Amino acid sequence: MDQRELTREERAAIRALVVKRCANYDRGVGCLPLDCECYMLGKTWTGPLCRYFRAAVLPLDPALEAALTAPAPVETRACPLCGRPALLGGRRRYCSPACAQAAHRKQQRDHMRKKRG
Secondary structure, three states, X not given: OOOOEXXXXXXXXXXXXXXXXXXXXXXXXXXXXXXXXXXXXXXXXXXXXXXXXXXXXXXXXXXXXXXXXXXXXXXXXXXXXXOOEEEOOOXXXXXXXXXXXXXXXXXXXXHHHHHHO
């Protein structure tokens, strides 16, 4: 995987994930296991990631995960239901199973309205 500089949006997304979701992060101390500033907050290039961040926190944002771990840049598009980024490719149309289920319920509701009316 070629290393590249992170975009401003990717750095902001990493910072938000660390501050909001990382169990090892403490605002006063930083990284609790290392007892120093969190490595991921100062990250400016792709490359090695914190093992805990990669395993437990990064999967919460699939678009960012694909951008950081994929060998080639991955294209995303907006989810038709909520507008969050969804990965292109395959049969996935929505960003999450919850959005897919909500869209299916809406489709079924519209179908039954048309059938009754």
